[in-house]
Amino acid sequence: MRFSGTADYVATDDLKVAVNAAVTLRRPLLVKGEPGTGKTVLAHEIAAALGAPLIEWHIKSTTRAHQGLYEYDAVARLRDGQLGDPRVHDISNYIRKGKLWEAFTAPVLPVLLIDEIDKADIEFPNDLLQELDRMEFHVYETGETVKAVERPVVVITSNNEKELPDAFLRRCFFHYIKFPERGTMTRIVDVHFPGIQKILVSRALDLFYEVRDVPGIKKKPSTSELLDWLKLLLHEDMPLEVLQNRDPTKAIPPLHGALLKNEQDVMLFERLAFMARRKG
Numbered sequence: 048m049r050f051s052g053t054a055d056y057v058a059t060d061d062l063k064v065a066v067n068a069a070v071t072l073r074r075p076l077l078v079k080g081e082p083g084t085g086k087t088v089l090a091h092e093i094a095a096a097l098g099a100p101l102i103e104w105h106i107k108s109t110t111r112a113h114q115g116l117y118e119y120d121a122v123a124r125l126r127d128g129q130l131g132d133p134r135v136h137d138i139s140n141y142i143r144k145g146k147l148w149e150a151f152t153a154p155v156l157p158v159l160l161i162d163e164i165d166k167a168d169i170e171f172p173n174d175l176l177q178e179l180d181r182m183e184f185h186v187y188e189t190g191e192t193v194k195a196v197e198r199p200v201v202v203i204t205s206n207n208e209k210e211l212p213d214a215f216l217r218r219c220f221f222h223y224i225k226f227p228e229r230g231t232m233t234r235i236v237d238v239h240f241p242g243i244q245k246i247l248v249s250r251a252l253d254l255f256y257e258v259r260d261v262p263g264i265k266k267k268p269s270t271s272e273l274l275d276w277l278k279l280l281l282h283e284d285m286p287l288e289v290l291q292n293r294d295p296t297k298a299i300p301p302l303h304g305a306l307l308k309n310e311q312d313v314m315l316f317e318r319l320a321f322m323a324r325r326k327g
């Protein structure tokens with residue numbers, strides 16, 4: 048099984064190497080990068096390329112590691128016992144399988160996505176160390192041991208909101224997705240907008256990278272936001288002259304709400320436009 052990208056996903060050579068190394072080693076692939084650089088979509092494309100089912104575990108701030116294994120619903124069992132339900136005699140009726148359990152026992156080798164692991168508590172990665180290392184865990188309520196017949200392909204994403212423990216990092220194959228340079232970004236645009244005018248893409252990318260390079264910008268626009276912006280430009284049939292002959296006294300890009308996502312950055316561009324008008 049080798050990953051070489053897909054028709055819908057432009058993968059750089061270093062990313063292909065990282066994915067194939069992780070698949071060969073059967074180590075979890077830890078992917079970091081700016082939000083919107085395609086980390087989550089990567090797991091979908093790996094599954095598509097390998098012809099494997101995808102199991103997704105999206106992490107929240109309240110997610111606990113044990114939920115990935117299983118959850119025992121003691122409250123439901125107590126309620127059913129009070130109602131005289133015969134199901135209470137089999138405790139397995141109250142065990143809810145987690146995503147790791149699903150991945151370990153899947154009939155076909157799956158791709159398991161653990162998405163945005165850095166959103167959870169700092170102890171979350173440590174609590175998964177043994178299970179991800181041994182690919183097995185014990186169910187105390189039933190006394191059974193759930194063990195993977197074959198190690199699933201595990202993709203873990205992080206937005207770098209907090210540092211991950213060293214012991215956890217040692218068990219992963221790491222890759223940082225760099226923000227796409229212009230050539231790669233052009234290929235990404237071509238995938239999503241086949242047949243789009245080259246001159247429009249060129250001018251839009253000029254403006255996009257200028258916005259990203261403005262000193263002091265708080266939230267740099269991402270790849271996904273560029274694609275949204277291009278979609279709006281095409282939908283609104285924006286004249287090419289608006290992008291080609293930009294007035295420096297109007298520093299905010301057209302349809303800027305797709306690129307600028309907070310009031311500080313909008314105010315920054317308004318100040319730049321004001322300063323340009325004063326100099327004029």
